[in-house]
Amino acid sequence: KICEVTNPGNCDEVTSVIVVSQPTIDAVAETTSSINGYTGGTTPALTLNDKLNGAAVVVGTNPGEVKVTPVTVPTGL
Incomplete structure (x- = not known):
């Protein structure tokens, strides 16, 4: 509802719908070569x-914006 300040009886109302959809994420797997542990x-x-x-x-682009969570590596890897 919006009303005129100098004439509070002069008002109008509106209903708005805002649709927020999920972003499309396309995470593509990489194939990397082994890294020497030494x-x-x-x-x-x-x-x-x-x-x-x-x-x-x-x-x-700033410290703390990205968190990398380690995973448990299976025995033998």
């Missing part, structure tokens, strides 16, 4: 081929 190494950017709503994924 000498180390690097991997390509793991989000390079991923998309969010058709646009390139941007992973945080």
Whole structure:
């Protein structure tokens, strides 16, 4: 409801509907080569081929914006 300040009896109402849909996430798996546990190494950017709503994924630009959670690696790997 919106009313005129100088004439409070002059009002009008409206109902609006805002639809918020889920974004499309396209996370594509990468195939990387092994990294030597002694000498180390690097991997390509793991989000390079991923998309969010058709646009390139941007992973945080400030400290604390991204959290990486380790997983339990099966015995023998």
